[in-house]
Amino acid sequence: MQNSDNTHGNERRDFIKLTVLGAAAAACGSAICSCGNKEEAGKKVKLLSPDGKLVEVDSKHLRPVHKTVGVSTEEARLGIPGRKFVMVIDLAKCSNARKCVSACQKMHHLPEEKEWLQVKLMMDNPESAPYWFPKTCFHCDNPPCVKVCPVDATFKRQDGLVLIDSDRCIGCKFCMAACPYSTRVFNWSEPDLPEDIAGLCYSPETSVPSQVGTVEKCDFCPDMVRAGELPDCVTACPNGVFYFGDENEDVVSNGEETVRFSQLIKDKAGYRFMEDLGTQPRVWYLPPNDRLFPVERGLDDLPDNIKDRFNDVM
């Protein structure tokens, strides 16, 4: 994933699903949709099939998908068996480089002003030192958003993830009122998407494409996880702030080092944000001790409109 920064578009093209091959079975949900790429027939394309053979197929049978082979919505509601995903965010390493934000936006085809992942500048009280605070969805084990959804459009999976089925969401925004962490965003107008993205089948695992009048949020990139890769924010971070992994296996990785989750939490006094709310987040924070960067450095090279956000704090 070293090239994750600028070649996502190409990568996505490379990850092509051969609907004519056996892989189709896995995509039963999305295969019946007719919203594929409508390229003209006749062009032959050479591809490497999942079992390693070079095959030549008609381009009309090709369909670009978000990352990997999609799963049906039914499957996406259940989650990956045996897993319990967890994230650790090391506040001591964050320099507000905002690579996580832009990678997330690229991955999910979000406009610049829409941030599923936000980096806030926190100052707990007037005497304490400010610190950068990247915030994903916390995928709570007692999720207030899931409780209040009237149509089961947002749901908790067995692997711990809280996802959204935008095809079912009625846009009542009750989940947004219920989430104490302002994690969710709403599509106030028709999203401006390229045609090939807008034509994709929606899956709760990709959260793409955005739909007008529905709610969306950080999804921990379960499609990447299914493919055995780390979420984009994790790999995009130049400082290794994000650790992602499986609580059952007790392992988390930031792409550079892989460590025991329980040991990391123990050694660095990991905590969960606003524990007293009782939401039981699946995201842990490591306190900003012995910081790698002075907090002011996070303001360098920021465009004015983003820099102004932090005027109240610094």
Place this chain on the structure above:
Amino acid sequence: MKASISASERLKYFAPQIEKTSLSTKVWIVILLMFIAAGGVALYQQIAIGHVVTGMRDNVIWGLYIANFIFFIGISYAGAILSGVLYVFKVPWRRPIVRIAGLVTIAAGLIGPVFILLCIGRFDRMHHLFLYPRLQSPITWDVMAICTYLVGAVLYLYLTLIRDFSLYSDADFLNIPNWKRKLYKTLSLGYKGTGVQKKQLKSATRLLAIVMIPLVVIISSVLSWIFGMTLRPGWHSSIFGPYFVIASILTGVGVIIIIMWTFRRLYNLKEYLTDKHFTYMGFIMLVLAAGYGYFSFSEYLTGWYGSEKWDSEVLSKLFNTNEYGWWFLFSNIFAIVLPILVVALPKLRKPGPIAFSALLMVFAMWVKRYLIVVPTLETPLLPVQDTRMEYVHYAATWQEWALTFAGIATFLLIFIISSKLVTIVPTSDYIDDEKA
């Protein structure tokens, strides 16, 4: 009361109301229709362009619409519980008021839910509420409660109308077009006032009146729990259930007083809607305003005294005159202090002042609803840190205002049309008196 006058003679007195429509009424109808049309334009824009035309954004996800929803649906509940209580306890002065209360119930009860629909991003998926309902969600509770309530309220009003319909269709002297007479005949369901019919109608009405009372308490509380069940400062409070119940009834009583006053002047009903009626309704308003004041006080006092960080942040916005301070002060003085003063002072205890204070109180209660919704949403637990002003502060757009006024216009229109179909004072209700 003129107990000696027969029902048909009494009807003759009310007849002009339903026989003809005056020019000024027609002008009113046109004006109201214009407001509704403006709302239609706004609605079209909201659907065609998206909710981006409203002032709502990711922090303040609900605004004017939800405040209107609470306001109208609350008025409706008040109509139901008032007519229910007056009927069940056979309050002797209830007669000229129950019809108005019943009409308020229906008119406001139909408009309120429209405002919650305006908050919903995907109109086209409303059927999902019934296809994939989740019982855990307070919205599902609300859907069930409002549906049940509306059915009950329509039935209840209808039952109280049947005897009047029968009376109108039988009254040959009524100068009404044929279609209207036929309509009355159909709607009267063949009621002729026989002993069995009388008994059945009476027990059915009584039963529904009894059912409506707890139903209103339940549904009002469920409405409040949409807010109370979230972890938001200013909302997450156990007082919210009873708080909303009493706020609803107080507002609705105010609306009923205003309508009583208007029709008393419009149709010259001084003999029916007497000063005494205003005094009694004023006393009800006083008691409710005092109760509401007590709830408000204890709600804000505990938040302020405990001074938890999040509570304090919302309260500081309500107390700060640069933010919502003046409105907060206005709403408390005019919704609580004024109605109590006007009714408590014998000099002011007259229909005019009571109706005027009711008008101010109703407006103040609407402001209060706004202050419950918006400041809390502008105060999320995490700092907003956004440079886009519309994401930090909520300001309703003309589309939201247009639809708000369209809602008020629809309410008035329903009332005007209803008053042309049925007499504002239930004529047949006086028959019992005569027989007794």
